[in-house]
Amino acid sequence: MKTIDTHSHYNLTQFDEDREAAITRMAEADVGTICVGVDLETSKLAIEIATDNENIWACVGQHPTEWKQEFDAVEFADLAAGKFVVAIGECGLDYFRPEDKEHKDEQVVIFRRHIELAIETGLPLMLHIRPEMHTMTAYEDALDILEEYSQAVSGGGEPRGHQALRGTAHFFAGDKVIAQRFLDLGFYISFSGVITFVKEYQEVVAFVPLERILSETDAPFAAPAPYRGQRNEPAYVVEIVKKVAEIKGVGIEEAEVQLLNNAKILFRI
Numbered sequence: 001m002k003t004i005d006t007h008s009h010y011n012l013t014q015f016d017e018d019r020e021a022a023i024t025r026m027a028e029a030d031v032g033t034i035c036v037g038v039d040l041e042t043s044k045l046a047i048e049i050a051t052d053n054e055n056i057w058a059c060v061g062q063h064p065t066e067w068k069q070e071f072d073a074v075e076f077a078d079l080a081a082g083k084f085v086v087a088i089g090e091c092g093l094d095y096f097r098p099e100d101k102e103h104k105d106e107q108v109v110i111f112r113r114h115i116e117l118a119i120e121t122g123l124p125l126m127l128h129i130r131p132e133m134h135t136m137t138a139y140e141d142a143l144d145i146l147e148e149y150s151q152a153v154s155g156g157g158e159p160r161g162h163q164a165l166r167g168t169a170h171f172f173a174g175d176k177v178i179a180q181r182f183l184d185l186g187f188y189i190s191f192s193g194v195i196t197f198v199k200e201y202q203e204v205v206a207f208v209p210l211e212r213i214l215s216e217t218d219a220p221f222a223a224p225a226p227y228r229g230q231r232n233e234p235a236y237v238v239e240i241v242k243k244v245a246e247i248k249g250v251g252i253e254e255a256e257v258q259l260l261n262n263a264k265i266l267f268r269i
Helices: 019-028 040-052 073-080 104-121 137-153 176-184 199-207 234-248 252-267
Strands: 003-008 031-036 056-060 085-094 125-130 167-169 188-191 213-215
Touching: 003 213, 003 234, 003 252, 019 031, 019 234, 031 040, 031 085, 031 234, 040 056, 040 073, 056 073, 073 085, 073 104, 085 104, 085 137, 104 125, 104 137, 125 137, 137 176, 176 188, 176 199, 188 199, 199 234, 213 234, 213 252, 234 252
Parallel strands: 003 031, 031 056, 056 085, 085 125, 125 167, 167 188, 188 213
Antiparallel strands: none
């Protein structure tokens, strides 16, 4: 495995017809991935996929837009104990659609349950945070909550409880100010295929230290150039790594090594 896609969804229906073929293409590209749950059933499927395939790991949790569903803390805790589970999520706050923002109180309750599960298990958080258009609202609210827990875990002594509360901001779409707050918490920043064609995101990549960057596809969504408009898949993460290398002014091999090492440190794989 030369590099890793730290956030994908082989467990979604878009891969039902050719899941094994897509996994084979990923293996041929010398790529691994973390398969991320969005609810209880997809979390279980993520574990099945990880169990059956080399260089695939699982993340279990409930997407914030699934606020109508009760968060089954007991069952998720059981899943989190699995051998191939390396993270809790994707979880967080999503204010992008009005119908979801109207239920942010429910989202906050579920988000807090994920944070508490992550602290209990020692697993990192896989954060999904999506604000309203042209705002940073969901990021600001989520960071306020994370900072509260981090300070509580550290007992008010050392600045942050990094070992007990850690994670990554998946599909980062914030600005430099928001990125710095995550970095101050000890979190990583994960960039998707949009960095291959959106200059604004490239500026944030330039800002974040290479040793705190993760690469991801969020497959089957948001394919990078030159695959825009197609279904995304983990094998395409190599394009994101290439773009990170270009922005950072380093060789592709150096970027591959560093981004893979970052994932190994955070997810302990």
